[in-house]
Amino acid sequence: MAGVFHTTLALRTALRYLSPSCTLTSAATARLLPPGSRKLLLPASSVQSGVCSRRLHAGAGGPTPSPAAAPDRLPFSKVTQEDLDFFKKVLPGRTITDPDLLEANNVDWLKSVRGYSEVLLRPQTTEEVSQILRYCNSRNLAVNPQGGNTGLVGGSVPVYDEIILSTALMNNILTFDGVSGILTCQAGCILENLSNYLEERDYIMPLDLGAKGSCQIGGNVATNAGGLRLLRYGSLRGTVLGLEVVLADGQVLDCLATLRKDNTGYDLKQLFIGSEGTLGVITAVSILCPRKPKSVNVVFLGCETFEQLLQTFKLCRGMLGEILSAFEFLDSECMRLLNTHLKLPNPITDCPFYVVIETAGSNPTHDEEKLHNFLEEAMTSSLVTDGTVATEDTKIKALWSMRERVTESLTHDGFTYKYDISLPVERIYQLVTDMREHLGDRAKSVVGYGHVGDGNLHLNITSPAKDPALLAAIEPFVYEWTAGCQGSISAEHGLGLKKRNYIYYSKPSQAVALMGNIKAMLDPKGILNPYKTLPDNLR
Ligand SMILES: O=C(O)CC[C@@H](O)C(=O)O
Numbered sequence: 001m002a003g004v005f006h007t008t009l010a011l012r013t014a015l016r017y018l019s020p021s022c023t024l025t026s027a028a029t030a031r032l033l034p035p036g037s038r039k040l041l042l043p044a045s046s047v048q049s050g051v052c053s054r055r056l057h058a059g060a061g062g063p064t065p066s067p068a069a070a071p072d073r074l075p076f077s078k079v080t081q082e083d084l085d086f087f088k089k090v091l092p093g094r095t096i097t098d099p100d101l102l103e104a105n106n107v108d109w110l111k112s113v114r115g116y117s118e119v120l121l122r123p124q125t126t127e128e129v130s131q132i133l134r135y136c137n138s139r140n141l142a143v144n145p146q147g148g149n150t151g152l153v154g155g156s157v158p159v160y161d162e163i164i165l166s167t168a169l170m171n172n173i174l175t176f177d178g179v180s181g182i183l184t185c186q187a188g189c190i191l192e193n194l195s196n197y198l199e200e201r202d203y204i205m206p207l208d209l210g211a212k213g214s215c216q217i218g219g220n221v222a223t224n225a226g227g228l229r230l231l232r233y234g235s236l237r238g239t240v241l242g243l244e245v246v247l248a249d250g251q252v253l254d255c256l257a258t259l260r261k262d263n264t265g266y267d268l269k270q271l272f273i274g275s276e277g278t279l280g281v282i283t284a285v286s287i288l289c290p291r292k293p294k295s296v297n298v299v300f301l302g303c304e305t306f307e308q309l310l311q312t313f314k315l316c317r318g319m320l321g322e323i324l325s326a327f328e329f330l331d332s333e334c335m336r337l338l339n340t341h342l343k344l345p346n347p348i349t350d351c352p353f354y355v356v357i358e359t360a361g362s363n364p365t366h367d368e369e370k371l372h373n374f375l376e377e378a379m380t381s382s383l384v385t386d387g388t389v390a391t392e393d394t395k396i397k398a399l400w401s402m403r404e405r406v407t408e409s410l411t412h413d414g415f416t417y418k419y420d421i422s423l424p425v426e427r428i429y430q431l432v433t434d435m436r437e438h439l440g441d442r443a444k445s446v447v448g449y450g451h452v453g454d455g456n457l458h459l460n461i462t463s464p465a466k467d468p469a470l471l472a473a474i475e476p477f478v479y480e481w482t483a484g485c486q487g488s489i490s491a492e493h494g495l496g497l498k499k500r501n502y503i504y505y506s507k508p509s510q511a512v513a514l515m516g517n518i519k520a521m522l523d524p525k526g527i528l529n530p531y532k533t534l535p536d537n538l539r
């Protein structure tokens, strides 16, 4: 512990000493729209469908969907006493109708959208899910599959009176193979519980999210959650080896393979990864888990310009190579919110940009040497102006919380408009500066942070209260800007309710039409998570 502290002190001193002042590189001339070398993919008809002015279930003073997120209720059946009798027979004591108990399931984590479901079902087994869906399909009852309800695009809560099908009680680990590192578990296992289980066995989960304490693996897979380790371990599209899914008509699709290699026909599980519960309900997952690294280091650095931050990333990839496990950033506005709302002090001197770098390897001496060489090079070339390093668990967690808790700090700043954008990495911060210039003093805070290593920007904009005029200034500006760079308007959060009508900014109409055909084939009555993911013109 003392040794670690010395390492930290020595490094900080060195960093401070070597970079007392750093010249700012000249900022690129702000361009409000990037050059669009490819024409927008948005057909005129979808612009119309994306701007629906009807407001449907605005509870007084409570969270309401934005105009773009207010579709008409589809003609699903309403739940009758006979339906409730059936559910109570299948799920005795786990069919919830008390409005107080349903409240948390009807509102999203951001408290920005609300449904008014009157039934919450809590199955424990795949067979129960199958019975429920077979029944709902025959009765034309809409169903909202729900995991930990930590989503940020309104995908995890009902829009109207859809029956909420929670996977919370499906939380058993089924098998773990200590040789291959393959875990199979039910969909409702909480990510952090899986991580703890694996760590005791010298393995880790291949994904890590700020919401790990409440998000569930089934929801992670259904949304293809990215998170903080994607740079190293890749996306769930690679690490998920198998899925068990209950289809809309109650059929159980058993693709719960535990094989690394399997080229027998189409890889059907990929259809359900990232489909946000619109094609089937994921009930079990098999996933390939990496060995727990023997040595982990976290560095928190400050840079004067985003260009220097990018150069630091380049250097870091070259010099840390296979031990680099995360490269994340936040800007000084994020730091201000962390200080103000969460009382988290800045661990280094104030800088315009901050970087969190994590290394994870198998040989502490080798890793520290590599890290030392990298830091020395970053300092001597004046890419970073200050920094601190942690090798001990408590400090590692403290440094990570500067990045992980930005989302939480934003909820204290006001109503938050969230954008989760994929861009060529050298463009990601230009969107933030262009947005600031575009909005002027109309926004309270405009912040940028995210996964530099994945080219994924989290652009968040706050206002004291919900502000339709501000929203109209942000959208479609942000989507046009992104499409102009051939970026994605949803890198890792999905489309859910809020972003569904903007899909054409990132996908050609043929691709969206094909998605509609797949949906119609797997869920002909459209009972699974209606109003989500697909645009209104496909309903
Ligand atoms: O709140 C956000 O916009 C991002 C949340 C999450 O994806 C993160 O990377 O912290």
Ligand SMILES: [Zn+2]
Pocket: 226, 227, 450, 451, 458, 492
């Ligand atoms: Zn993220």
